[in-house]
Amino acid sequence: MLKNLESKKLIKAVTSVNQSKRKLYMLYNLTPDSSITGGAWYSADGFESEFVDVLNQQCYRFLKEKADGATNVENPIAKRNMQYASLLQVQKYITELGISKVALKVDDIEKILQTLIYDGKVESTIQASSRPAAECKFYRAVDSLLPSTGLMRTPCGICPVHRNCYPGGEVSPETCVYMTDWLNL
Amino acid sequence: MSSIEIDLSRELSSELYGSITTDTLVALLHNGPSTLREIIHKVKLKPSEVKKSLCVLIHQHIVNYEVNNVDGVCRYKANTSNVLLRARFPRYAMLIQRLYQETGELIIEELLMKGEITIPQLINNVHTRVVNEGNNNDREKIKQTLIDLVQTHFIRRCPYVSSTTDVAPVLDSQCDVDFVVKPTDLTPMEERGVKRKIDDSTDEQLQNRVNDMSHWYINPDRFHQSLRDELVVVFTTKRYGPIAGEIVATMLRLSVNTVFHAETTEALNAARIHKGLPTTTTTSNLVLTYLNMMAGDSNAVVTKTGEEAGGMYAVKIKDAVLAVVRETLVGIVMERFGSKSTRLFRLILDKGALDQKQIEEFALLAPKEAKHMLYQMFAEFYIYLREIPRTSDYAPNRTAYYYAVDLQKVARLALDLSYKSMMNLMLRRKHETLENKRLLEQSSRIDAILEQLAEERADQEQIQEIRNYMTPTEKQQLEC
Numbered sequence: 001m002l003k004n005l006e007s008k009k010l011i012k013a014v015t016s017v018n019q020s021k022r023k024l025y026m027l028y029n030l031t032p033d034s035s036i037t038g039g040a041w042y043s044a045d046g047f048e049s050e051f052v053d054v055l056n057q058q059c060y061r062f063l064k065e066k067a068d069g070a071t072n073v074e075n076p077i078a079k080r081n082m083q084y085a086s087l088l089q090v091q092k093y094i095t096e097l098g099i100s101k102v103a104l105k106v107d108d109i110e111k112i113l114q115t116l117i118y119d120g121k122v123e124s125t126i127q128a129s130s131r132p133a134a135e136c137k138f139y140r141a142v143d144s145l146l147p148s149t150g151l152m153r154t155p156c157g158i159c160p161v162h163r164n165c166y167p168g169g170e171v172s173p174e175t176c177v178y179m180t181d182w183l184n185l
Numbered sequence: 186m187s188s189i190e191i192d193l194s195r196e197l198s199s200e201l202y203g204s205i206t207t208d209t210l211v212a213l214l215h216n217g218p219s220t221l222r223e224i225i226h227k228v229k230l231k232p233s234e235v236k237k238s239l240c241v242l243i244h245q246h247i248v249n250y251e252v253n254n255v256d257g258v259c260r261y262k263a264n265t266s267n268v269l270l271r272a273r274f275p276r277y278a279m280l281i282q283r284l285y286q287e288t289g290e291l292i293i294e295e296l297l298m299k300g301e302i303t304i305p306q307l308i309n310n311v312h313t314r315v316v317n318e319g320n321n322n323d324r325e326k327i328k329q330t331l332i333d334l335v336q337t338h339f340i341r342r343c344p345y346v347s348s349t350t351d352v353a354p355v356l357d358s359q360c361d362v363d364f365v366v367k368p369t370d371l372t373p374m375e376e377r378g379v380k381r382k383i384d385d386s387t388d389e390q391l392q393n394r395v396n397d398m399s400h401w402y403i404n405p406d407r408f409h410q411s412l413r414d415e416l417v418v419v420f421t422t423k424r425y426g427p428i429a430g431e432i433v434a435t436m437l438r439l440s441v442n443t444v445f446h447a448e449t450t451e452a453l454n455a456a457r458i459h460k461g462l463p464t465t466t467t468t469s470n471l472v473l474t475y476l477n478m479m480a481g482d483s484n485a486v487v488t489k490t491g492e493e494a495g496g497m498y499a500v501k502i503k504d505a506v507l508a509v510v511r512e513t514l515v516g517i518v519m520e521r522f523g524s525k526s527t528r529l530f531r532l533i534l535d536k537g538a539l540d541q542k543q544i545e546e547f548a549l550l551a552p553k554e555a556k557h558m559l560y561q562m563f564a565e566f567y568i569y570l571r572e573i574p575r576t577s578d579y580a581p582n583r584t585a586y587y588y589a590v591d592l593q594k595v596a597r598l599a600l601d602l603s604y605k606s607m608m609n610l611m612l613r614r615k616h617e618t619l620e621n622k623r624l625l626e627q628s629s630r631i632d633a634i635l636e637q638l639a640e641e642r643a644d645q646e647q648i649q650e651i652r653n654y655m656t657p658t659e660k661q662q663l664e665c
Contacts, residue, residue, distance in 0.1 A: 118527075120515065154606050167612055
């Protein structure tokens with residue numbers, strides 16, 4: 001019966017993002033809500049991490065090129081302003097690149113840029129103005145703020161068994177394999 | 186005072202002060218404030234040895250004594266933080282060398298080794314060291330550098346004995362002369378009537394005369410303030426550029442005598458900062474532009490406090506240090522768990538508390554991967570779970586579990602790990618030295634014989650034979 005309706009193009013099958021084995025059916029001319037399809041990041045197979053990664057890298061490259069292009073300006077505030085790109089500009093660039101099959105909205109790009117902020121590669125500010133929201137948020141590529149701490153340059157900082165390590169035990173500083181490697185002994 | 190700190194204190198103290206002093210110190214650290222008899226009872230040493238070690242420890246400002254008001258008994262107490270400062274001594278010396286060159290460094294080294302010392306003795310010792318190294322340095326320069334160090338609060342006066350009770354001497358200190366060198370400190374009191382230079386006297390006579398003079402010791406807080414300021418400047422430079430770093434360094438230097446725990450520096454206006462800058466290539470306008478830019482930034486280091494005199498600016502030290510702490514901890518998470526985990530960590534730090542679903546939504550990572558990383562960080566206590574029950578019985582499927590980060594806890598973890606790592610490296614070094622003791626001794630014996638032979642101009646053959654006592658593999662091991 002369902003197959004009949006499907007062939008008459010009245011309903012269609014939709015895969016849910018929860019990856020349930022159940023098929024869901026919907027009227028043909030309606031688009032499923034993003035809570036079922038998962039939005040732009042989910043395809044038929046599931047979460048597309050490669051797609052997200054590629055978008056990530058492209059956005060970062062765009063912002064980095066913009067930042068590098070502004071090195072010769074004397075006035076620091078002007079220099080900074082040149083390094084900023086608005087949300088709208090980034091979205092335009094990404095759609096021009098055409099790497100995405102699905103049309104990416106401003107909200108999606110904003111989410112990508114937010115993950116770049118959490119990676120520590122990008123910082124953002126908001127300039128108050130009466131223009132639409134997409135033109136008020138600005139992003140800029142930054143370097144990492146501090147060199148790695150001394151603790152992380154010793155083997156103990158990255159050791160997976162540091163809680164079991166004590167002198168005279170099975171795992172001990174005297175017999176530590178990581179330290180032997182590190183000291184080239 | 187975690188057990189790791191006590192262990193590290195034991196290692197540091199045994200390297201610097203020997204095993205007897207270390208045993209006393211460890212007993213004190215384990216027991217808390219105790220009387221002399223309790224210490225003697227706990228430690229398996231003779232009373233005279235315990236007394237001597239306590240003297241050394243008090244002299245080095247590791248142990249303090251206190252007379253209890255209630256039972257009138259004198260108790261000694263030690264703190265691990267005082268012992269752990271010893272690990273930073275090389276950094277203090279380097280800092281002073283940068284600011285006051287070699288003379289300053291020698292003075293500070295002398296003070297760090299001796300603990301407390303009077304000024305004439307200090308000048309004498311430094312002068313002897315300088316002469317032994319072959320440089321001719323006159324006492325005036327040493328004295329002047331010393332006075333500079335006191336005025337900038339790097340060295341301070343010890344509390345003096347104001348009276349003696351049956352139980353213990355009572356110490357007192359006058360705050361206003363803590364950082365002032367009076368003429369009585371430079372020459373002992375009896376000498377001021379007689380014109381006789383100190384360098385003419387013998388050591389013993391000097392000892393007798395300086396016994397009633399005031400002692401001086403280093404002021405660790407001031408060193409920490411300098412190191413902290415340097416860190417803030419590095420952070421600013423990375424964020425805003427070298428000129429901004431210089432501006433912030435000048436602001437910190439101009440307000441250097443504020444209290445150590447101040448949250449902000451004093452407010453300074455742009456013209457004064459411009460005058461204080463070391464290089465003159467920056468114009469006053471540029472300084473103002475930078476200050477405005479930094480003040481306008483959301484997570485800023487500099488803030489504008491008012492409009493008088495064209496704008497007053499202050500450095501927000503507390504905020505800057507917090508930002509440095511955050512970045513350092515995020516760096517540790519990055520090195521330990523990878524960049525994707527860092528994304529999750531920063532996300533949770535930023536938002537406060539997040540559900541598993543929300544994390545997946547914001548971080549845009551594959552759900553399985555995100556889960557795996559969250560659990561890894563949770564297992565090592567970098568993030569913790571907050572349970573918020575929806576019903577009055579704490580049923581698991583009706584409680585919300587939120588992931589959150591407690592920065593204090595993570596900072597404490599990182600500190601403990603650093604101490605443990607320091608101790609492990611020290612133990613490993615001791616172990617390697619012991620293991621290769623035989624080789625090292627053999628090598629030094631051979632070197633001595635070779636030298637002797639070279640003096641006697643022996644045959645090349647003999648020399649070759651002796652060199653061959655050490656096999657090539659041993660030589661390779663030694664080089665490692």
